[in-house]
Amino acid sequence: MAVITKKSPLAPARFPNMLPVAGVEFATVATNSRYKERDDLLLVKLAEGTRVAGVFTRSRTPSAPVDWCRDQLSRTEDPRARALVINAGNANAFTGRAGRETTQAVARAVAKAFDCEPGEVFQASTGVIGVPLPATVITDHLEALAANLNPKAWDRAAEAIRTTDTFAKGACEIARIDGHPVVIGGIAKGSGMIAPDMATMLAFLFTNAALPPGVLHDILVDATDRSFNCITVDSDTSTSDTVLAFATGQNAKHDAVTSADDGRLAEFRDKFLKVMQDLAHQVVKDGEGATKFVTIRVTGAEDDRAARRIGLSIANSPLVKTAIAGEDANWGRIVMAVGKSGEAADRDKLVISIGGQPVTRDGMVRPDYDEAEATEHLKGQDIHITVDVGVGSGSATVWTCDLTHDYIAINADYRS
Amino acid sequence: MAVITKKSPLAPARFPNMLPVAGVEFATVATNSRYKERDDLLLVKLAEGTRVAGVFTRSRTPSAPVDWCRDQLSRTEDPRARALVINAGNANAFTGRAGRETTQAVARAVAKAFDCEPGEVFQASTGVIGVPLPATVITDHLEALAANLNPKAWDRAAEAIRTTDTFAKGACEIARIDGHPVVIGGIAKGSGMIAPDMATMLAFLFTNAALPPGVLHDILVDATDRSFNCITVDSDTSTSDTVLAFATGQNAKHDAVTSADDGRLAEFRDKFLKVMQDLAHQVVKDGEGATKFVTIRVTGAEDDRAARRIGLSIANSPLVKTAIAGEDANWGRIVMAVGKSGEAADRDKLVISIGGQPVTRDGMVRPDYDEAEATEHLKGQDIHITVDVGVGSGSATVWTCDLTHDYIAINADYRS
Numbered sequence: 001m002a003v004i005t006k007k008s009p010l011a012p013a014r015f016p017n018m019l020p021v022a023g024v025e026f027a028t029v030a031t032n033s034r035y036k037e038r039d040d041l042l043l044v045k046l047a048e049g050t051r052v053a054g055v056f057t058r059s060r061t062p063s064a065p066v067d068w069c070r071d072q073l074s075r076t077e078d079p080r081a082r083a084l085v086i087n088a089g090n091a092n093a094f095t096g097r098a099g100r101e102t103t104q105a106v107a108r109a110v111a112k113a114f115d116c117e118p119g120e121v122f123q124a125s126t127g128v129i130g131v132p133l134p135a136t137v138i139t140d141h142l143e144a145l146a147a148n149l150n151p152k153a154w155d156r157a158a159e160a161i162r163t164t165d166t167f168a169k170g171a172c173e174i175a176r177i178d179g180h181p182v183v184i185g186g187i188a189k190g191s192g193m194i195a196p197d198m199a200t201m202l203a204f205l206f207t208n209a210a211l212p213p214g215v216l217h218d219i220l221v222d223a224t225d226r227s228f229n230c231i232t233v234d235s236d237t238s239t240s241d242t243v244l245a246f247a248t249g250q251n252a253k254h255d256a257v258t259s260a261d262d263g264r265l266a267e268f269r270d271k272f273l274k275v276m277q278d279l280a281h282q283v284v285k286d287g288e289g290a291t292k293f294v295t296i297r298v299t300g301a302e303d304d305r306a307a308r309r310i311g312l313s314i315a316n317s318p319l320v321k322t323a324i325a326g327e328d329a330n331w332g333r334i335v336m337a338v339g340k341s342g343e344a345a346d347r348d349k350l351v352i353s354i355g356g357q358p359v360t361r362d363g364m365v366r367p368d369y370d371e372a373e374a375t376e377h378l379k380g381q382d383i384h385i386t387v388d389v390g391v392g393s394g395s396a397t398v399w400t401c402d403l404t405h406d407y408i409a410i411n412a413d414y415r416s
Numbered sequence: 417m418a419v420i421t422k423k424s425p426l427a428p429a430r431f432p433n434m435l436p437v438a439g440v441e442f443a444t445v446a447t448n449s450r451y452k453e454r455d456d457l458l459l460v461k462l463a464e465g466t467r468v469a470g471v472f473t474r475s476r477t478p479s480a481p482v483d484w485c486r487d488q489l490s491r492t493e494d495p496r497a498r499a500l501v502i503n504a505g506n507a508n509a510f511t512g513r514a515g516r517e518t519t520q521a522v523a524r525a526v527a528k529a530f531d532c533e534p535g536e537v538f539q540a541s542t543g544v545i546g547v548p549l550p551a552t553v554i555t556d557h558l559e560a561l562a563a564n565l566n567p568k569a570w571d572r573a574a575e576a577i578r579t580t581d582t583f584a585k586g587a588c589e590i591a592r593i594d595g596h597p598v599v600i601g602g603i604a605k606g607s608g609m610i611a612p613d614m615a616t617m618l619a620f621l622f623t624n625a626a627l628p629p630g631v632l633h634d635i636l637v638d639a640t641d642r643s644f645n646c647i648t649v650d651s652d653t654s655t656s657d658t659v660l661a662f663a664t665g666q667n668a669k670h671d672a673v674t675s676a677d678d679g680r681l682a683e684f685r686d687k688f689l690k691v692m693q694d695l696a697h698q699v700v701k702d703g704e705g706a707t708k709f710v711t712i713r714v715t716g717a718e719d720d721r722a723a724r725r726i727g728l729s730i731a732n733s734p735l736v737k738t739a740i741a742g743e744d745a746n747w748g749r750i751v752m753a754v755g756k757s758g759e760a761a762d763r764d765k766l767v768i769s770i771g772g773q774p775v776t777r778d779g780m781v782r783p784d785y786d787e788a789e790a791t792e793h794l795k796g797q798d799i800h801i802t803v804d805v806g807v808g809s810g811s812a813t814v815w816t817c818d819l820t821h822d823y824i825a826i827n828a829d830y831r832s
Contacts, residue, residue: 058758059756060755060757061752061766091748094751094766094776129751129752318734335509335510335655338476340474347476360546364514364546407734408738408819408821411735411742412744
């Protein structure tokens with residue numbers, strides 16, 4: 001489907017070692033619908049009592065599975081999940097009534113096969129928009145999936161949900177609550193159409209901690225805001241973005257918690273954020289055509305929100321991204337991008353640094369600025385840009401990649 | 417400087433025939449500073465009594481000449497101009513105090529050479545950001561410029577202000593006021609970093625109509641909103657965008673006008689808008705790497721402003737722009753771009769058309785949609801997309817180009 005299938009040069013050396021999460025089992029299968037000879041359907045079976053929370057695209061034209069998940073989460077104060085189904089190749093987006101009927105039929109069939117309620121079946125679809133997705137693409141394989149469940153198959157799960165991704169994305173941490181360890185594991189897919197808020201990106205987090213849905217929701221929203229909502233590949237936002245978190249409560253030895261702000265959850269929240277940021281960074285590192293991973297730190301803004309907007313204005317600028325691709329220390333384009341963000345910035349106090357070296361002072365380039373040093377930094381894979389805009393104390397960090405010929409090659413004939 | 421210098425395939429066959437505007441004379445010269453062996457400095461001499469109005473970038477980090485022009489326009493209720501100086505190759509942006517001193521020195525020297533006030537000298541600079549621009553790059557050539565004035569040299573004027581532009585841009589119309597003809601002529605430059613509001617784009621309009629500055633200002637703001645603020649190449653906004661309009665009043669036989677809403681100005685306003693739209697379209701047609709000119713018409717939005725935002729969301733989407741480059745009728749990406757605009761849209765009433773053929777109905781693709789026909793349309797150079805979002809009566813038209821390999825090639829090593 002995609003022209004370029006070579007692995008991103010920014011890919012990790014290998015898929016990480018992932019621990020099983022009690023109460024979570026994976027099964028994958030090849031539907032041979034859009035993709036041939038690769039698994040493209042994932043089913044995750046979840047233990048009874050699993051709580052679920054979700055964050056979704058802000059698109060005004062969301063996919064049918066996004067509508068479905070939102071409906072299940074809003075139906076009750078205590079949403080539960082027993083199964084998660086994800087297919088790759090067809091987003092079931094902009095498919096009208098047929099799309100809604102597919103999500104309903106899938107939920108019914110999975111509920112029957114796994115002995116739960118249809119409302120406990122969560123779904124996500126990723127791939128081409130506007131092509132009807134027959135329910136049978138999924139339901140025909142439920143028997144095979146049920147026979148195939150494995151709590152260790154993280155890698156196959158992460159492989160199955162890929163579209164233009166060039167590598168499978170997973171991350172895992174152990175956190176202690178009341179001194180008792182719980183596992184947090186996650187998988188994600190995404191490589192293009194990545195932007196706030198949450199673009200063609202799917203991420204699924206699993207933990208065996210016992211967390212009420214409200215607590216899980218608060219932790220998820222906060223971590224999303226500091227991970228997936230701080231990355232951008234091409235500024236486009238998909239109709240399908242979904243982050244779902246599942247807490248099985250299996251083998252959880254800690255006492256009950258009732259608030260995300262409970263100090264006993266501090267380490268859990270840190271590790272949960274770490275998993276989400278790790279997955280978000282992997283998505284950027286798989287940005288279509290990416291050759292460089294760019295960290296942009298903005299300080300001195302009016303507030304944190306303004307800082308993030310300035311950071312994203314830099315991170316989304318095609319001119320900044322092509323300059324980085326060309327290893328050209330064209331900091332003037334960073335000035336431009338700060339200026340166009342619309343947020344307050346003091347041109348004459350602006351301090352831009354590239355690779356730790358300050359470039360500007362008093363509204364102009366520093367006399368001691370060493371462009372050769374900045375260029376040397378840009379020749380690396382891990383680019384650091386910091387910008388202090390000189391008006392307040394707001395700060396934010398955002399992550400992006402460069403914009404290269406391969407982005408065009410991949411996207412100019414995705415459907416061909 | 418730019419890697420690719422071949423003329424845009426969308427360029428007009430030739431520079432248009434342009435009539436002289438009474439009271440306007442052009443002179444150009446090669447400064448041999450950044451560019452070699454081509455004229456890169458333009459001086460326009462304006463008759464005594466010429467009124468001026470301007471619209472500028474909304475960047476928070478504007479260039480020194482933008483600051484200078486804004487200051488001159490806000491200094492008085494009745495701003496007048498006697499000269500306009502434009503250099504290409506150096507934007508005099510983010511050049512600190514030295515940048516301000518250059519604009520002051522240039523104004524003083526031009527005022528002396530052409531016997532006017534420094535505040536009557538308007539300026540614009542375009543090119544690289546962050547490199548000091550010595551005033552002498554301009555002032556050393558004033559004598560040569562003064563010896564070289566010519567009311568017919570529109571083509572040389574338009575050539576001299578180019579940077580990465582692959583062709584010179586001009587447009588001319590005749591309008592009648594009270595039955596008496598006046599000329600409206602304009603030149604522009606711009607090819608990358610083009611976005612609302614008004615990105616790396618310079619345009620200069622000249623007329624011999626006799627218009628008070630307030631009337632000229634109102635006409636200019638309205639026409640800018642429906643021309644340069646409706647185009648986008650890459651969503652980036654420059655520090656230097658400037659549109660200046662000059663009304664010399666020379667040989668103007670019409671009676672005095674005091675309001676832009678005066679019905680006697682109807683034809684003038686139409687023709688003024690026509691010149692501005694013609695120039696704006698030429699800028700898009702010279703979009704870096706552009707091979708297709710794309711007109712996006714949005715209807716059924718909550719209001720005209722929402723329609724323009726939806727149109728620009730489509731026009732700025734890298735995924736839409738690469739699909740057009742690849743002649744791929746990937747209308748799902750248009751659905752995505754409508755969704756991400758944040759403006760109200762009814763997914764299930766959305767009607768997208770490509771080349772006049774309706775693609776969608778009832779939230780899905782039409783059964784009779786003929787993709788081969790849409791693909792055929794996309795093989796042309798002149799692409800038409802219409803979108804009705806089904807919620808109101810707001811409408812807007814925006815223009816953009818496709819996103820190709822050459823955009824990357826041009827921008828990945830602009831400074832090299």
